[in-house]
Amino acid sequence: MIVTIDGVAASGKSSVAGGVARALGMPYVSSGLLYRAATLLALEAGTDLGDAPALLQLLERSPLRLEPLPEGNAVFLAGPQGERDLTADAHTGEVDAGVSALAQLPELRGWVNARLRALTPPFVAEGRDMGTAVFPGASAKFFLTASPRVRALRRVKERLDDVDAVEAALIARDAKDRQQSQPAADAHRIDTSELDLPGVIAAVLAELERSGLKPPRQAVSDLS
Numbered sequence: 182m183i184v185t186i187d188g189v190a191a192s193g194k195s196s197v198a199g200g201v202a203r204a205l206g207m208p209y210v211s212s213g214l215l216y217r218a219a220t221l222l223a224l225e226a227g228t229d230l231g232d233a234p235a236l237l238q239l240l241e242r243s244p245l246r247l248e249p250l251p252e253g254n255a256v257f258l259a260g261p262q263g264e265r266d267l268t269a270d271a272h273t274g275e276v277d278a279g280v281s282a283l284a285q286l287p288e289l290r291g292w293v294n295a296r297l298r299a300l301t302p303p304f305v306a307e308g309r310d311m312g313t314a315v316f317p318g319a320s321a322k323f324f325l326t327a328s329p330r331v332r333a334l335r336r337v338k339e340r341l342d343d344v345d346a347v348e349a350a351l352i353a354r355d356a357k358d359r360q361q362s363q364p365a366a367d368a369h370r371i372d373t374s375e376l377d378l379p380g381v382i383a384a385v386l387a388e389l390e391r392s393g394l395k396p397p398r399q400a401v402s403d404l405s
């Protein structure tokens with residue numbers, strides 16, 4: 182079984198995917214983390230974020246490993262001194278600002294998608310186009326939204342920042358990612374603006390129960 186959770190930036194995709202995956206007893210995979218790791222490596226190497234051949238060459242000599250840890254996905258780069266955990270560095274404002282340029286390149290989308298399609302189900306996959314381009318035959322699909330203000334307020338709780346600036350950056354990133362961020366026709370859309378995290382997870386699990394994909398059992402309070 183593959184469950185897809187797509188949505189706009191900071192709509193709660195990773196947090197919801199994590200909660201749903203825990204309830205289902207399966208891992209979740211973050212496609213955005215692969216785009217972010219590739220962007221981080223390019224920024225560090227001084228590679229042009231629009232130069233697909235140079236980016237693919239860089240990725241060929243940079244062995245990345247995505248690990249679906251229970252507390253969240255992590256991405257590691259293998260090197261002569263051992264592995265470097267790139268996860269925190271892949272979530273900076275610099276990577277946020279650059280990642281959409283790289284993610285527009287079909288060659289880079291192919292690179293990410295090949296890695297995702299090589300994974301063995303069951304899993305929950307989160308991103309922008311999991312339910313459309315990558316796993317169109319998924320068992321269940323969800324698409325999360327929330328107002329830019331709500332998303333910015335949630336994000337500044339994680340990374341101290343100016344809420345107006347964060348909101349403007351989210352709106353700009355939504356616009357740059359719009360092409361690959363369209364909900365699948367058969368996705369269940371959830372506006373999370375008025376819901377807390379357990380509430381969103383419960384809504385997804387309720388839908389999975391309705392479709393017979395999950396037996397009814399766990400209390401919502403165990404899932405956040």
Ligand SMILES: Nc1ncnc2c1ncn2[C@@H]1O[C@H](COP(=O)(O)OP(=O)(O)OP(=O)(O)O)[C@@H](O)[C@H]1O
Pocket residue numbers: 188189190191192193194195196197213335336338339373376377378379381
């Ligand atoms: N329904 C909710 N209510 C309150 N806070 C939430 C809710 N959903 C997510 N959050 C919080 O919002 C922040 C962003 O969530 P998360 O990182 O899961 O979003 P995302 O869509 O994966 O982000 P990105 O697109 O940047 O990778 C986190 O701090 C998370 O705890």
Ligand SMILES: Nc1ccn([C@H]2C[C@H](O)[C@@H](COP(=O)(O)O)O2)c(=O)n1
Pocket residue numbers: 190191194212213214216217280281284285307308309310311354358361
């Ligand atoms: N399936 C995906 C996942 C991510 N992206 C791009 C667009 C985002 O701005 C960026 C980072 O993703 P996030 O961590 O915000 O989920 O990666 C994409 O184009 N397709």
